[in-house]
Amino acid sequence: MRFSIVGCGALGTILGAHLLGAGHEVNVRVRGMRLKQIETNGLCVNGLRQFSGLGCGSLTINMPVKEDILVYAVKTYHFEQAFSDVGSSNPLAVFSLANGVEKTRLLKNRYSESSVLGCMANFSGELGSDGVANFTRNVAVYIGGSSVHVRSIVETINSAGINTISSDKIETEEWSKFVGWVALLVTSVIARADTGATLANPYLAQIAATIIYESSLIALKQGVTLIDRAPFPVATISSVSLADATRAVTKIGEDFIREAPGHRMSAVQDLAFGRELEVEETLGFLCKEAVSFGLDCPCLQMSYNIVSGVNHIQKSLKN
Amino acid sequence: MRFSIVGCGALGTILGAHLLGAGHEVNVRVRGMRLKQIETNGLCVNGLRQFSGLGCGSLTINMPVKEDILVYAVKTYHFEQAFSDVGSSNPLAVFSLANGVEKTRLLKNRYSESSVLGCMANFSGELGSDGVANFTRNVAVYIGGSSVHVRSIVETINSAGINTISSDKIETEEWSKFVGWVALLVTSVIARADTGATLANPYLAQIAATIIYESSLIALKQGVTLIDRAPFPVATISSVSLADATRAVTKIGEDFIREAPGHRMSAVQDLAFGRELEVEETLGFLCKEAVSFGLDCPCLQMSYNIVSGVNHIQKSLKN
Numbered sequence: 178m179r180f181s182i183v184g185c186g187a188l189g190t191i192l193g194a195h196l197l198g199a200g201h202e203v204n205v206r207v208r209g210m211r212l213k214q215i216e217t218n219g220l221c222v223n224g225l226r227q228f229s230g231l232g233c234g235s236l237t238i239n240m241p242v243k244e245d246i247l248v249y250a251v252k253t254y255h256f257e258q259a260f261s262d263v264g265s266s267n268p269l270a271v272f273s274l275a276n277g278v279e280k281t282r283l284l285k286n287r288y289s290e291s292s293v294l295g296c297m298a299n300f301s302g303e304l305g306s307d308g309v310a311n312f313t314r315n316v317a318v319y320i321g322g323s324s325v326h327v328r329s330i331v332e333t334i335n336s337a338g339i340n341t342i343s344s345d346k347i348e349t350e351e352w353s354k355f356v357g358w359v360a361l362l363v364t365s366v367i368a369r370a371d372t373g374a375t376l377a378n379p380y381l382a383q384i385a386a387t388i389i390y391e392s393s394l395i396a397l398k399q400g401v402t403l404i405d406r407a408p409f410p411v412a413t414i415s416s417v418s419l420a421d422a423t424r425a426v427t428k429i430g431e432d433f434i435r436e437a438p439g440h441r442m443s444a445v446q447d448l449a450f451g452r453e454l455e456v457e458e459t460l461g462f463l464c465k466e467a468v469s470f471g472l473d474c475p476c477l478q479m480s481y482n483i484v485s486g487v488n489h490i491q492k493s494l495k496n
Numbered sequence: 497m498r499f500s501i502v503g504c505g506a507l508g509t510i511l512g513a514h515l516l517g518a519g520h521e522v523n524v525r526v527r528g529m530r531l532k533q534i535e536t537n538g539l540c541v542n543g544l545r546q547f548s549g550l551g552c553g554s555l556t557i558n559m560p561v562k563e564d565i566l567v568y569a570v571k572t573y574h575f576e577q578a579f580s581d582v583g584s585s586n587p588l589a590v591f592s593l594a595n596g597v598e599k600t601r602l603l604k605n606r607y608s609e610s611s612v613l614g615c616m617a618n619f620s621g622e623l624g625s626d627g628v629a630n631f632t633r634n635v636a637v638y639i640g641g642s643s644v645h646v647r648s649i650v651e652t653i654n655s656a657g658i659n660t661i662s663s664d665k666i667e668t669e670e671w672s673k674f675v676g677w678v679a680l681l682v683t684s685v686i687a688r689a690d691t692g693a694t695l696a697n698p699y700l701a702q703i704a705a706t707i708i709y710e711s712s713l714i715a716l717k718q719g720v721t722l723i724d725r726a727p728f729p730v731a732t733i734s735s736v737s738l739a740d741a742t743r744a745v746t747k748i749g750e751d752f753i754r755e756a757p758g759h760r761m762s763a764v765q766d767l768a769f770g771r772e773l774e775v776e777e778t779l780g781f782l783c784k785e786a787v788s789f790g791l792d793c794p795c796l797q798m799s800y801n802i803v804s805g806v807n808h809i810q811k812s813l814k815n
Contacts, residue, residue, distance in 0.1 A: 367686065367802050370809050380805035384798060475794035479703060483686050483802075486699035490689050 178333055179204060181245040181268070183259050185211050185220070187302035187443070188274045189250030190310040192339060194220040197232030199337035204237045204245065206263060212238065214308035224302065224312035226338060242266035246330055249273035249284070253458040256283050270330060272296040272320060276358055277459045278351045294330075295321030295347030297354045299407070300339060301437075303446055313440050315340050316407050321347030352401045356392040357409025359459055360385035360426075363480040365442040366454070366487050372440045377430030379423060384476065386422035389414045391474040395463055398470040408432065444484075454488045456481070497652055498523065500564040500587070502578050504530050504539070506621035506762070507593045508569030509629040511658060513539040516551030518656035523556045523564065525582060531557070533627035543621065543631035545657060561585035565649055568592035568603070572777040575602050589649060591615040591639060595677055596778045597670045613649075614640030614666030616673045618726070619658060620756075622765055632759050634659050635726050640666030671720045675711040676728025678778055679704035679745075682799040684761040685773070685806050691759045696749030698742060703795065705741035708733045710793040714782055717789040727751065763803075773807045775800070 179202040182189045193203045197220060207215055215238060219230040247268035251259050253275045272294040273280040284293045301314035318341040320331050327343050335341040344350050361372065364385050368375040375381055393403050393415035403412045408429050414422045433440055444454050460481040467474040498521040501508045512522045516539060526534055534557060538549040566587035570578050572594045591613040592599040603612045620633035637660040639650050646662050654660040663669050680691065683704050687694040694700055712722050712734035722731045727748050733741045752759055763773050779800040786793040 364805075368806060368809050369688075370813070374809055374812065378805045378809055380801040380808065384801050384805070387798075476798055479706075479795055479798050482699040482703050486683075486697045486703070487687060489699065490687050490693055490697055493693065494689070 178202075178330070179243070179245045180248060181206060181240075181242045181263075182248045182250055183263060184249065184251035184255070185215060186250065187304040187310045188298065188300065189248070190220050190304060191222055191300065191302045191312050192248065192250065192274070192334070193236075194222045194228035194232065194310070195226070195337040195339050196334070197234040197236055198228050199234065199333075200232070201234045201333070201337070202237070203234060204240045204242070206239055206242075206259075208262070211308065218308060221309040222302075222312050223309055225315055226312055242268060244269050247271040249275065249280070251275065252453075252455050253277060253280050253283065254453065254455060256280070260287050268292055270294055270326065274298040274318075276355065276455055277462065278348070278355050279458045279462055281351070294327060295319075295344075295351060297344075297347065297350040299354055301440065301443075303441065303443070313437055317342050319344040319347060319350040321345070321350075349401055349404055350406065352396045352399070353403045353406045353409075353411050355459075356389050356396065356403060356411045356415075357406075359392060359463065359480075360388040360409065361442055362444050362454075362459065363388055363484060365445045366448065366484050369445055369448060370441075371433075371438070372442055373430050373432075373434030373438065375430065377427050377434060379427055382426035382430065383419065383423045384480075385426045386414055386419060387476040388480060389426075390419075390422065391467070391472075391477045392463060394472050394474070395466045395470065398472065399466070448487070448491060451491055451494070453492065454484060456485050456488055460484055497521075497649070498562070498564045499567060500525060500559075500561045500582075501567045501569055502582060503568065503570035503574070504534060505569060506623040506629045507617060507619065508567070509539050509623060510541055510619065510621050510631050511567065511569065511593070511653070512555075513541040513547035513551065513629070514545070514656040514658050515653070516553040516555055517547050518553065518652075519551070520553045520652070520656070521556070522553060523559045523561070525558055525561075525578075527581070530627065537627060540628040541621075541631050542628055544634055545631055561587060563588050566590040568594065568599070570594065571772075571774050572596060572599050572602065573772065573774060575599070579606050587611055589613055589645065593617040593637075595674065595774055596781065597667070597674050598777045598781055600670070613646060614638075614663075614670060616663075616666065616669040618673055620759065620762075622760065622762070632756055636661050638663040638666060638669040640664070640669075668720055668723055669725065671715045671718070672722045672725045672728075672730050674778075675708050675715065675722060675730045675734075676725075678711060678782065678799075679707040679728065680761055681763050681773075681778065682707055682803060684764045685767065685803050688764055688767060689760075690752075690757070691761055692749050692751075692753030692757065694749065696746050696753060698746055701745035701749065702738065702742045703799075704745045705733055705738060706795040707799060708745075709738075709741065710786070710791075710796045711782060713791050713793070714785045714789065717791065718785070767806070767810055770810055770813070772811065773803060775803050775807055779803055 181204040183206040222228040297319040299316040364381040500523040502525040541547040616638040618635040650662045683700040
């Protein structure tokens with residue numbers, strides 16, 4: 178089974194290094210500085226597991242995508258560019274590690290619907306300026322479907338060391354992750370601090386709890402009933418009182434402080450490096466949905482303005 | 497006329513230096529590092545006007561407060577400490593340069609009601625680590641009342657170079673400044689950028705416009721009808737559509753970029769130096785008032801959580 182991975186930020190690098198380490202063929206599609214780093218050093222990972230160089234598999238760089246498992250490990254706002262770079266291809270399966278619930282719809286516009294798999298990637302890392310990805314959390318990658326084909330992909334990635342599970346309710350998984358992710362995005366952009374310190378703070382925890390509640394209303398209108406998944410039990414958080422929901426979020430923060438000290442959301446890393454944040458495809462999407470369903474979601478609307486505002490100021494400071 | 501100024505941050509230093517420059521007696525009440533700086537260098541100002549050293553008046557340090565004009569130039573959360581430092585005194589008049597609308601009530605609890613004057617200080621500066629205050633904006637200090645006594649104080653400060661005006665509707669002036677100040681506080685804490693860049697950003701301008709609108713509802717319940725005052729025409733902003741209000745705020749941002757480039761809110765300076773922000777006396781006060789009047793102010797409630805959250809995380813990082 179050959180994997181083509183588009184983009185080698187933290188997640189693409191961690192996935193590719195594990196697959197190479199397990200002896201698979203990996204073709205990375207990369208550009209710019211990252212291309213030079215990978216040509217020189219291969220895919221390097223430290224943290225939960227260590228990989229340096231090439232593993233025992235075969236690494237190719239920027240080869241055409243053939244009948245591969247094609248993985249988009251770029252942010253959704255880079256999809257158009259990435260589609261154009263990859264060019265025409267006929268992958269066996271294609272899925273994306275990106276955040277949000279819009280990515281699968283975008284993939285289905287580009288590839289045959291039967292080849293597109295839903296995916297909810299709940300693992301984390303941070304790419305250092307030296308090109309080494311620090312692997313910090315290995316919770317689970319959920320891939321949609323229950324066919325032999327899907328189970329074989331899942332088994333391959335899981336055996337390589339990234340916890341991976343097939344799911345026949347992938348939309349529920351995606352939404353349940355997404356809602357917690359948005360809450361963490363907003364509070365992290367406000368605090369610009371570690372995940373633990375951010376969520377353990379009762380004022381910011383209350384904002385996170387409110388975002389989860391408002392998002393759950395939108396999910397419900399979409400026909401999705403949220404479920405509890407680590408690290409955010411969003412079904413519980415959105416169904417209890419605001420005070421209890423806030424306490425539940427502060428507890429998650431305390432867990433992060435203990436179990437993943439120093440964990441920072443990728444958005445905080447992006448802000449520190451002057452990189453663009455994913456706003457339109459995440460908070461922008463939720464706000465549009467809220468308006469179209471006639472839902473009053475003041476916390477989400479203000480959150481959209483906060484993250485967009487910080488994003489634009491950041492970009493203008495960089496230029 | 498002798499002035500006793502409690503606290504020599506940016507505003508206390510700028511006021512004291514102007515009064516000394518005009519030949520008045522100034523007694524400053526200071527502590528810690530600032531005490532040593534003033535003992536060595538006097539009250540130094542650059543920016544809109546330059547003062548170095550002592551001027552032609554007479555500067556005393558930490559002398560008892562006699563029948564002076566007593567000016568509290570410390571934040572409201574330092575009032576208790578400052579009251580205790582100043583000790584028993586019987587000033588001719590007392591007012592405060594602090595933000596918010598709570599300060600006058602606090603002064604009236606401490607001093608005879610007839611000696612307490614309302615004040616709305618709309619001038620700005622930034623105290624450098626070298627103890628020099630950079631004087632950036634000289635809009636107007638409003639002092640409440642129209643008696644001969646008040647007009648004489650106003651004339652003295654105005655002649656010294658700080659634009660000063662007496663007002664017989666000081667509560668309206670205080671609220672009208674306060675409401676714009678809160679909008680700037682929240683957006684500045686979110687953006688952590690210059691005032692101009694913050695307000696010119698349409699996403700953050702919309703947040704500022706919403707805060708001004710919600711605060712105007714609370715002012716109205718207090719019996720205060722806002723008026724337009726530089727830099728925030730809050731009466732206009734709170735009475736037009738959100739789109740028009742947002743445009744009005746972005747225009748203020750563009751004015752700041754042009755006329756006061758580099759201006760940063762004191763809260764942004766405080767965050768950069770790990771100092772405590774004024775939250776309870778400002779946003780906390782508004783949120784409590786909203787609840788007691790049964791007003792729905794979601795943007796103010798979320799703003800309170802944002803500023804409190806950032807404040808607490810900042811303090812914990814410092815410790």
